[in-house]
Amino acid sequence: MRIGVVTFPGSLDDVDAARAVRLAGAEAVALWHADHDLRGVDAVVLPGGFSYGDYLRAGAIAARAPMMADVVDRARRGMPVLGICNGFQVLCEAGLLPGALTRNGHLHFRNRDQALRVERADTAWTNAYEPGQEVVVPVKNGEGRYVAAPADLDRLEGEGLVAVRYAGGNPNGSLRDIAGVSSADGRVVGLMPHPEHAVEDLTGPSTDGLGFFTSVLTAVVAA
Numbered sequence: 572m573r574i575g576v577v578t579f580p581g582s583l584d585d586v587d588a589a590r591a592v593r594l595a596g597a598e599a600v601a602l603w604h605a606d607h608d609l610r611g612v613d614a615v616v617l618p619g620g621f622s623y624g625d626y627l628r629a630g631a632i633a634a635r636a637p638m639m640a641d642v643v644d645r646a647r648r649g650m651p652v653l654g655i656c657n658g659f660q661v662l663c664e665a666g667l668l669p670g671a672l673t674r675n676g677h678l679h680f681r682n683r684d685q686a687l688r689v690e691r692a693d694t695a696w697t698n699a700y701e702p703g704q705e706v707v708v709p710v711k712n713g714e715g716r717y718v719a720a721p722a723d724l725d726r727l728e729g730e731g732l733v734a735v736r737y738a739g740g741n742p743n744g745s746l747r748d749i750a751g752v753s754s755a756d757g758r759v760v761g762l763m764p765h766p767e768h769a770v771e772d773l774t775g776p777s778t779d780g781l782g783f784f785t786s787v788l789t790a791v792v793a794a
């Protein structure tokens with residue numbers, strides 16, 4: 572299994588994402604934002620960070636990188652894509668996921684270990700969990716407040732597209748405590764928390780995040 576990790580100018584967590592991919596038992600393949608070559612990967616992770624310095628809006632410029640044209644095309648044909656934090660912002664800006672990430676309601680950058688509840692456990696990136704399972708992974712962002720029109724929020728809830736929800740407190744004012752959403756087919760998932768920072772006892776608050784990366788191994792095999 573080969574999982575690509577895209578690096579944009581300003582990406583911060585691409586190396587940790589690659590490490591999480593390897594710990595999950597897959598090969599991590601470095602992908603460059605300016606290329607069009609997906610190098611035969613089976614899935615893609617868009618990592619956290621500050622792509623293009625968050626200018627215009629976080630993820631807005633990265634969403635228009637040459638590599639994203641290929642990621643969007645393959646995602647629309649079923650390739651699993653996980654967007655983590657800045658990667659989630661890129662996915663929303665690229666139109667692969669609904670809604671938008673806006674400035675945290677309190678206008679501060681928030682960095683803490685965060686309890687989450689896995690709401691949908693049948694996506695390509697969450698099937699290693701049980702529905703309703705609670706995990707703890709770091710959250711760290713300045714534009715993490717998830718928003719969408721009320722009708723869209725109702726649709727997300729009604730169609731089970733809220734993948735992960737904040738539990739035990741909302742770090743940024745996200746509407747309905749939404750921490751992550753899924754595409755209708757469950758193949759594209761974006762979340763603001765950082766599971767790649769919770770894959771080893773030595774370096775994280777837990778190993779709860781590893782399941783996001785092991786999940787995709789079964790999703791691709793099953794496809």
Ligand SMILES: NC(=O)CC[C@H](N)C(=O)O
Pocket residue numbers: 618619620621622625629655656657658711712713714715
């Ligand atoms: N940790 C991150 O990926 C941060 C994402 C984005 N730069 C923000 O501050 O919201």
